[in-house]
Amino acid sequence: MWCWRLTGLFNVPCRLSRSTSHRSAWLPGYRKIFSAAAARWHHTAPESLNCVWQLHGDHLELRYANTLMRFDFVWLRDHCRSASCYNTKTNQRSLDTASVDLGIKPKAVRVDETTLFLTWPDGHVTRYGLEWLVKNSYEGQKQQVMHPRILWNAEIYKQSQIPSIDCQSFLETDEGLKEFLQNFLLYGIAFVENVTPTKEDTEILAERISLIRETIYGRMWYFTSDFSRGDTAYTKLALDRHTDTTYFQEPCGIQVFHCLKHEGTGGRTLLVDGFYAADQVLQQAPDQFELLSKVPLKHEYVENVGGCHNHMIGVGPVLNVYPWNNELYLIRYNNYDRAVINTVPYDVAHRWYTAHRTLTTELRRPENELWVKLKPGKALFIDNWRVLHGREAFTGYRQLCGCYLTRDDVLNTARLLGLQA
Ligand SMILES: C[N+](C)(C)CCCC[C@H](N)C(=O)O
Numbered sequence: 471m472w473c474w475r476l477t478g479l480f481n482v483p484c485r486l487s488r489s490t491s492h493r494s495a496w497l498p499g500y501r502k503i504f505s506a507a508a509a510r511w512h513h514t515a516p517e518s519l520n521c522v523w524q525l526h527g528d529h530l531e532l533r534y535a536n537t538l539m540r541f542d543f544v545w546l547r548d549h550c551r552s553a554s555c556y557n558t559k560t561n562q563r564s565l566d567t568a569s570v571d572l573g574i575k576p577k578a579v580r581v582d583e584t585t586l587f588l589t590w591p592d593g594h595v596t597r598y599g600l601e602w603l604v605k606n607s608y609e610g611q612k613q614q615v616m617h618p619r620i621l622w623n624a625e626i627y628k629q630s631q632i633p634s635i636d637c638q639s640f641l642e643t644d645e646g647l648k649e650f651l652q653n654f655l656l657y658g659i660a661f662v663e664n665v666t667p668t669k670e671d672t673e674i675l676a677e678r679i680s681l682i683r684e685t686i687y688g689r690m691w692y693f694t695s696d697f698s699r700g701d702t703a704y705t706k707l708a709l710d711r712h713t714d715t716t717y718f719q720e721p722c723g724i725q726v727f728h729c730l731k732h733e734g735t736g737g738r739t740l741l742v743d744g745f746y747a748a749d750q751v752l753q754q755a756p757d758q759f760e761l762l763s764k765v766p767l768k769h770e771y772v773e774n775v776g777g778c779h780n781h782m783i784g785v786g787p788v789l790n791v792y793p794w795n796n797e798l799y800l801i802r803y804n805n806y807d808r809a810v811i812n813t814v815p816y817d818v819a820h821r822w823y824t825a826h827r828t829l830t831t832e833l834r835r836p837e838n839e840l841w842v843k844l845k846p847g848k849a850l851f852i853d854n855w856r857v858l859h860g861r862e863a864f865t866g867y868r869q870l871c872g873c874y875l876t877r878d879d880v881l882n883t884a885r886l887l888g889l890q891a
Pocket residue numbers: 687691693701702703712713714715716804806807
């Protein structure tokens with residue numbers, strides 16, 4: 471028996487990470503339960519009526535700042551921030567969670583204007599800031615997006631007139647780097663200009679924001695149409711929109727391109743916001759969106775050219791979403807490298823092809839295509855988990871260099887600069 475529905479564990483409305491203002495309403499049934507029980511609710515002092523709580527058999531219910539939250543007792547014990555349970559120097563838990571009685575229940579509960587106090591059967595006291603609880607509760611989290619983004623088609627991107635960041639400002643100032651990263655996080659692409667057109671200078675740029683992810687293509691790569699590797703990228707042929715390294719279990723997070731030379735015609739780069747297209751699918755056909763996020767697929771890279779022998783396999787759905795808020799975080803789309811579909815029975819395969827067609831139609835709409843000609847001196851950073859790239863066929867000698875970056879480290883740099891990433 472095949473079932474491709476959500477289990478109900480995370481039954482939240484489908485939503486993409488468009489902006490922070492995108493808040494979902496409470497389910498009406500939930501409100502009703504709340505008001506029926508209101509008579510037995512405990513209030514804080516009259517001047518802070520905005521916090522009410524109620525102890526149930528297996529959880530604590532708390533309403534604060536218009537958020538109704540429900541906390542498991544083990545969760546409340548486990549997240550205790552007291553000195554013996556949590557090390558604020560290392561930001562690590564000291565408490566041994568496995569030693570908490572799974573049937574634990576607080577012996578006393580008290581709330582003042584800012585804080586929830588819980589006394590446990592052994593006398594240990596746990597304090598939680600109410601604001602902290604709103605931010606860290608499941609109910610608070612599912613109203614938020616992890617990654618604020620601006621989804622774009624060609625018109626939206628051009629209208630927003632995102633400037634390229636000057637190389638010197640990118641390398642030497644935190645403001646320059648921060649502006650670059652903010653653009654990159656919001657749009658999934660960003661440019662640095664006035665870069666010296668060499669592989670070495672491109673490497674310095676990459677190292678400013680992240681660690682370079684070494685792959686079967688090397689650390690810093692450099693390619694022409696000499697077919698030195700067994701892949702269409704190393705020819706003069708056109709490449710339809712795709713994301714790279716779909717055949718890795720974790721596709722590379724960021725791709726850096728810097729065109730060092732082109733004496734010839736064509737060769738423009740195509741960029742398409744995969745999340746914008748996926749959002750269109752979600753609006754038109756939520757069941758197809760769900761199928762694309764549930765059916766696991768294999769992508770494969772089999773290379774036997776010259777001295778290069780590689781066989782890579784990556785498994786995962788086309789759309790990857792966080793289950794608690796349905797926020798999209800990774801699109802894996804490469805029709806060249808997609809392997810044999812043998813992970814679902816024939817009827818699911820057919821439904822998958824239909825959903826894939828809907829997505830492809832969106833990805834191929836001319837109004838969603840951003841075409842740019844990469845020139846020496848202008849480096850392009852692409853979020854390979856979101857934005858698809860392709861290229862027009864070309865003539866003449868064309869030299870491109872670049873590298874992949876580890877995603878965690880780009881986000882780390884962004885967070886250290888105070889950005890939400
Ligand atoms: C970028 N660089 C030329 C090094 C590699 C190209 C990899 C091409 C591969 N088909 C993929 O899409 O992953």
